[in-house]
Amino acid sequence: MSTLSRDGRVLRCRISNGRHGTLDAGLMAEVTDALLKLAGQDPSSPDAVGAVLLHGDGENFCTGGNVRDFAAADDRRGYVQGLAETFHALLRPLAASPVPTVAAVPGWAAGAGMSIALACDxxxxxxxxxxxxxYPGIGFSPDGGMTWTLPRLVGAARARRILLTDEVLDADTLIDLGxxxxxxxxxDVAGRAETLARGLARGPTAALGRIxxxxxxxxxSTLDDQLDAEAKSIGACAAGPExxxxxxxxxEKRSPRFYA
Known part of the structure; x- marks a missing residue:
């Protein structure tokens, strides 16, 4: 399975290898490069990417890096920190993506996989x-922005509980927590995620990016700052092709046709 593929206006990115969903540096570099290129695209172009779909390689979304490689490294500090920095180079353009991001999350999303899933829209x-x-299970602290993203999604107290107790979150809990x-x-996970991504990609790409x-x-932001930013954004939307x-x-009392 290739790391990157296009399905119309959807950019598909595979973020793990194998049945267990392992993250590696080479794969991360390919995805990072593709995400960085999105910043330079014209969102109103029919050929532009309108949504990003992240998926795994098998029955699990992603279970993080290869722990055996961590243990075998001669310079564990340098090796693990270097991998974290490579991982963060991917997370930055993912978080700053000008188009919506969707994760297809079958099976486990653990460690770095959980960080990636939380970073998607x-x-x-x-x-x-x-x-x-x-992370606590191998004596590590988190990376991938988990300590930043998780408390913003579930609140500080619940984030402390999840991280400090290394809580396993089932599907019902994940829905309840958002x-x-x-x-x-x-x-049906892969198919539903594809459908969701295609629907977003046919929508108003520039407007969704501004959102x-x-x-x-x-x-x-303060409320005043946010109001100013909203006024500027909606004005730009009104002046654009979307x-x-x-x-x-x-x-004309019809459905809009932003991008076929």
Whole structure:
């Protein structure tokens, strides 16, 4: 299975190898390069990427790095820190993506896999999907932004409990906490995630990117600053081709056709 593929306006990125869903440096570099290129695209181009779909290679989404390699490294500090920095080079453009990101999360999302799933906008899991920090189990602290993302999603107190007790979160809990968007039958995870990504990719790409940007800055903004940013953003949307199509469709009492 290739690391990267295009399905119309959907960019598909495989983020793990093998049945267990192992993350490695070579794979991360390919995905990182593809995500970085999104920043330079014209979102209104019919050929632009409109959504990113992250998926695994087998029955699990991703269970993190190869722990045996960690143990075998002569310079464990340097090796593990270097891998974390490579991982973070992927997380940065994922978090800053100008288009929506979707994770197809069958089986386990543990360690780095959980960090990746939490960094995506939307996640589809199966009835048997589980997430677990996993870092304390090998005597590590988290990477991948988990200590930043998780408390913003579930609150500081619940994040402390999950991380300090290395809690295993089942599908029902993941839905209740908002860590997954949908739970479907295990066999339907990939298909439902694909459908969700394609729907987003046909939507107003520039506007959805602006929504992501506004949401990302809200934690560091005052209400006055956010209102100013919203006014500027909605004005830019109104002046663009997506706004033009949306208003025309409304006037003509039809569904908008942003991107086929």
């Amino acid at each position: 939307l996640g589809v899991g199966g009835r048997s999907t589980r997430m677990r920090p996993a 860590l997954l968007t949908e739970v479907v039958d295990d066999a 992501r940007g506004l949401l990302a800055r809200t934690w560091d 706004g033009t199509e949306g208003l025309a469709a409304f006037s």
